[in-house]
Amino acid sequence: MEKNSKIYIAGHRGMVGSAVWRALEKKGYTNLIGRTSKELDLKNQEAVFQFLQEEKPDAIIDAAARVGGILANNDFPYQFIMENMQIQNSLIDGSLKSGIDKFIFLGSSCIYPKFAPQPLKEEYLLTDSLEPTNEWYAIAKITGVKACEAIRKQFGKDYVSLMPTNLYGYFDNFDLKTSHVLPAMIRKFHEAKANNNADVVLWGSGTPMREFLFVDDMAEAVVYALENQLPEHLYNVGSGTDITIIELAETIQKVTGHQGTIVWDSEKPDGTPRKLMDVSKMKAIGWKYSTDLQEGIEKTYDWFLEHIDRFKEVKM
Missing domain, CATH: 3.40.50.720 (NAD(P)-binding Rossmann-like Domain)
Structure with missing residues (x-):
């Protein structure tokens, strides 16, 4: 090209x-x-x-x-x-x-x-x-x-x-009804922090593993x-590495500065126990990811804060 x-x-x-x-x-x-x-x-x-x-x-x-x-x-x-x-x-x-x-x-x-x-x-x-x-x-x-x-x-x-x-990442979907787990957590922890560090209730046991x-x-x-x-x-x-949903929640809690308690609703389903991609073929031809998860979450949260007016239901 x-x-x-x-x-x-x-x-x-x-x-x-x-x-x-x-x-x-x-x-x-x-x-x-x-x-x-x-x-x-x-x-x-x-x-x-x-x-x-x-x-x-x-x-x-x-x-x-x-x-x-x-x-x-x-x-x-x-x-x-x-x-x-x-x-x-x-x-x-x-x-x-x-x-x-x-x-x-x-x-x-x-x-x-x-x-x-x-x-x-x-x-x-x-x-x-x-x-x-x-x-x-x-x-x-x-x-x-x-x-x-x-x-x-x-x-x-x-x-x-x-x-x-x-x-x-940037331009993600933060609508709690339709978003995926990571942006949904960012919004939940942010709103809970703004609401006097209220508890954050998350679905399942937190033990399933996911890659981001x-x-x-x-x-x-x-x-x-x-x-x-x-x-x-x-x-x-992909990154070729995965973490538990518990670890994801704790990382997002740290990035957002939420000081409350995480409550796991074990009555809700966990979904698939693990979903990880084998990325060895991409690595073999010379490509691999460069942004670790915490850094990526920090960038995404910064973007969320910069564009918070888009999310009208957010309680500040």
């Missing part, structure tokens, strides 16, 4: 897409393009093809998707499978037909079977059944992975899929894939 190469980032306003944009700008790339959903409906295959024909980007990074938690996946299964397939099919097929040689598809660790051995290896894909609560999203993402693999196999183009672990990756590190992995021709079609991206 030349620094003036035209790079289209689909989903450039999302947490991952915006991090990729920042990372590329920081490295001196000067010809980045993005379109909002109002400017370009990625579900409209004809519109996407016309856009690609007009713009003729040198590379595409697909960070666009319809996302949501367990409740949203359960309530809107058709939208989650169909809209995600429409988005990625428009981009992947449009890229192939427009002669674009470089395509980076971003997915999720939920593509792997529910009961796959830990840590999760790339070769576990399609070896068993999926987690039922998000299988609609997972199936859509699996089809994207396989489409990119098929293009590599049949046409020899550099289409690669990156599967991140649990991401967090700062979103700017994910962006660096995308840049690495952009600047290099990776030998395989699918790579896990």
Whole structure:
């Protein structure tokens, strides 16, 4: 990639897409393009093809998707499978037909079977059944992975899929009804601190183990894939290390300065005991993460405080 190469980032306003944009700008790339959903409906295959024909980007990074938690996946299964397939099919097929040689598809660790051995290896894909609560999203993402693999196999183009672990960071979702565990904890501890250091009640026993990756590190992995021709079609991206939910809570409590008590509601479910990515393939080709968890949480909390007006329910 030349620094003036035209790079289209689909989903450039999302947490991952915006991090990729920042990372590329920081490295001196000067010809980045993005379109909002109002400017370009990625579900409209004809519109996407016309856009690609007009713009003729040198590379595409697909960070666009319809996302949501367990409740949203359960309530809107058709939208989650169909809209995600429409988005990625428009981009992947449009890229192939427009002669674009470089395509980076971003997915999720939920593509792997529910009961796959830990840590999760790339070769576990399609070896068993999926987690039922998000299988609609997972199936859509699996089809994207396989489409990119098929293009590599049949046409020899550099289409690669990156599967991140649990991401967090700037522009994260802090809505307590729909957010993931780490940003939800940041908000809970912040609000409890502001409320005379009230107790913080958290679900489960706190013993499950989870892996987290700062979103700017994910962006660096995308840049690495952009600047290099990776030998395989699918790579896990993560830290390769995990911690208990108890350790996560204690770290966030320390960062936010909360002085109250953590109460574990053991009547609530724990979820999967462990979910860790095997990132040895990325390490073998020369990439590894750089932001440790506490540093990433500190950066995320600082961003949360700077943008606290976005979160109107926060009690100050």
